[in-house]
Amino acid sequence: MTAGDARGPIYRDTRDLTPFGNARMQTPVRELAGSVGGLIHGVLGGRDAALIAVDGEVPRLKRMPGKAAKAVHDAIFAGKEPERLIALGRAYPGWAGLCSVMAGLLAYQHGGYLRASELLQRGLSIRNEDDANQYAATYLTRVVTRVEVAERIEVPVLFSQESVFLALSHSLRETGQLEAALQTVAGLPPSLPSALARCALAFALGRDKEVVIWTERLLNSDDLSAALLLLRGRALRRLGAHAQAHDALKEVLRRRKTDVVLRNDALTDRALLVLDNGRKSLNPRDWLRGRPAELETFEVIRKDVDERRLWEQEWENLDGK
Template sequence: MGGMPSRELGGRPSFHDTRDLTPFRGAQVYAPVRGIGRRLAQRVTGRTRAPRLRPFASKVEKQVHAAVFAHAEPERLVVIARAYPSWSGLCYVMAGLQAYRSHHHSQAAELLARGLAGTSEPAAAAFAIQYLGAVRHWIEVSDGVEVEVLFSEEAVCLALAHSLREVGRPDEALAVLAPLPPSMPTALASCHLAEVLGRPHDVVAWTEGLANASDLAAALLVLRARALRELGRRADALAAVREALRRRRTAFAVKNSAATERALLMLGVGRRRRGAASAPSSAFDELRALTQARRARDTAARELWLKDFEDLERGAGE
């Protein structure tokens, strides 16, 4: 089982972010059925007004500015990247983010990877700082969970990881996230990828000590409960589910997933621990005991009703 030491700084868990300022601005948790309307609303409201170019801007600055803010065609930025190799890193990254916004994940993965591997001269870096700092992107970090991220290395890597996951390359996606600093969105994306790769031990290790302080944390707790159930640790899985359901303002979609996980635990679905293959889980024992008690009460009530009915008939006959 492989670990991820780059996200355990000083022994802190992978979700513990100590930075004063982060590029993350919001999160959305949605049910798959309602995802289309939510994406349309975000596309309309998430646009950023184009900042005005400085006087006497260079030709390449004007071209990149127009390609980023006036058009949504990645091909324009690709052409600029080929014409100005010293700007290729920035141009490929922005082209990849435009392709990602249009859900063209194969193209986005290729362009974002080129951008991260490309070069950018100081003028390109200054352009990014001056004009792109307020650009926001909605990026999916797990099924039904998206975060709003300002233009940054984390935005690029999270978008690349999602695109790689969509095209069936989760191992490469997990490697892309490894250098990022600890944060809740990165931890959620990493744990989702670890689940896809069949690594429940990693999910459990990366979520140790997690509390339900936000919707992202609650979604991460659901992944933790699922991994614990897969490992046969049902009591710990139930504890994670209870924590995911504890906060009243937790998103309904996350609560629904947690309730489904609790039902699977109560039914005894999942791997059993070695040496206890024939013994039912404690959760299933509890469910069976409750069912038997309810049936006993129903039987007693029915017998009492029949006795009263017979007494009434006997009294009427006399």
């Protein structure tokens, strides 16, 4: 089945446990806070940011591990560069696939997307021996990769098929290979993160009908679903279905705890819808008289601007103390 063949929603995850953590919206302020927090954490004895990320403590090897397992374990959890893992893959061919995948995840964590895409693809193409697979199942389950599933939206993912393929898809997206990026995530199990990655890529490729089909009957239950609804609204707008686009954006704004970045995007998109509708009429009085929903949108935007001004004033007052 190709990336565009799905015949219905792709976001419904029926699993009891998933490898995904809570999504985080990236903004310049939050990125700066995260960098400062990471620096402080490192100074106070936390895990070095150059090392592969782990949820909790680094797992300890059991007694009498094999030579390959011991070397690979140390390279994964104590190494800061992919080269060490690449060299071990050459020294132990039965572990080459796993070593390339972990080297790719480390390169991805460091922001080296081209190299990450090459290493991850190489690792996925190599068959591991049983010892390497057993090691991965035992010791790598707490490895965490923060994946950008769509622009400005990161999701922490425990080591799994999804962490590897989502990281590869993002790496391909960063290197301009959108079609390959979409194909990479096409076979993943249904989930909100993978659905967002697929819909963002499909939208970038102009496949608006697929985005609409994949997000049917979606409700705003968290920020990932809100981001999906934004894409749905934009796809519907490009298709000319303005009423349905308005409904999707209204659902984004319905949940009060929706991230302010997503809410602002939804308000902007609603304003664009109003402008689109306004171009259909040459008589401003008729346009205003016939569109109470659009007037309501202007009122929502006005209130949002007022609230933001108050928030900025309070922030300036706090900053001045």
